[in-house]
Amino acid sequence: MQLWIDTGNLEEIRTAQSWGVIDGATTNPTLIAKEGHKDFKGVIQEICSIIHPGPVSAETVTTTAEKLIPEAHEIASWAPNVVVKIPLIPEGLKAVKVLSGEGIRTNVTLCFSPAQALLAAKAGATYVSPFVGRLEDRNEDGMRVVEDIVDIYANYGIATQVITASIRDTLHVTQAALMGAHIATLPFAVLKRMYDHPLTDIGLEGFLADWRKLQES
Ligand code: E4P
Secondary structure, eight states: OEEEEEOSOHHHHHHHHHTTOOOEEEOOHHHHHHTTOOOHHHHHHHHHHHHTTSOEEEEOOOOSHHHHHHHHHHHHTSOTTEEEEEESSHHHHHHHHHHHHTTOOEEEEEEOSHHHHHHHHHTTOSEEEEBHHHHHHTTOOHHHHHHHHHHHHHHTTOOOEEEEBSOOSHHHHHHHHHHTOSEEEEOHHHHHHHTOOHHHHHHHHHHHHHHHHHHHO
């Protein structure tokens, strides 16, 4: 399963990339605004160069196919590894159909049900992003939605890849991997927690202490 980093923070992206375990990145307007980036094109190009050749999702901010298509053309021209994020609304999927015919890679975002994911696949989406954490915030089973999408796509040999998104903790990542989701996109804090286990720290401390004792004896 691919691991992508879900942030607009360049330092986090550089650090995650330096660890050698990241395959791609996602952003959204909220994450970009949180970092105060005014130059959207510039920041996406910077992320694309850090993550290259991995895919980087940059989100559109219009809501009609008429506007989404030229907006997607513009975003797709920014870097060879950019993926255009499009919202899961009828006009969005209408745009995805055209864009997929042109060979432009899309990430259909704000997906909250298997039925929506089926429509995204029909439109030719490269990726679909079910938002697990936001479903759980409403007391709904977000991981079940991911599992159902993975199963439905497998039933029909659908090529659209499933990005487990809106991840809140490491359990979501391991569950996504067990279900066969293609990708998990995670906040930097969750990526850091994936490294953690108290027995690793205790074990390392013991090995180093014994090594020091040996050198001093
Ligand atoms: C995915 O592409 C989104 O940027 C992200 O996962 C949304 O997560 P949130 O629910 O934590 O905002």
